[in-house]
Amino acid sequence: MAKDSLEQTKRKFYHFVSKKCFDIDGLGPKVIDLLFEHNLISTFDDIFTLKKGDLLALPRFAEKSVDNLLSSIEKARDVSLPRFLASLSIPQVGEETAFDISKNFGSLEKIKKSFF
Secondary structure, three states: OOOOOHHHHHHHHHHHHOOOOOOOOOOOHHHHHHHHHOOOOOOHHHHHHOOHHHHHOOOOOOHHHHHHHHHHHHHHOOOOHHHHHHHOOOOOOOHHHHHHHHHHHOOHHHHHHHHO
16 A cells, blocks of 8 residues: 655644544644644654643744643543544545444444454
8 A cells, every 4th residue: 555645644634633523723734734844743643642842842832822732632532433433534434434333333442343
């Protein structure tokens, strides 16, 4: 399978943090681009390991904006299964399909057992 280009990867991140998925307020395309530019993220889980010091070192980031962003990231840790599935950019799995999958299986563990 071909590796995604940087632009494709960024688009997947934009989708991952969007309102229909993890809904991380303050983490839009410009901020994601900045995080990539400073090598602070490369995988989705890197978002959840960002530290205050990392963000304060970025241009245009003050204490309050960093605190707000970290608070939004913390809230996003508790996401529903359909939103989680939709966030993964799986081909042919949008909101409706993600909802149907989660309704059918009920948990991520049951999905893993069925496919892996």
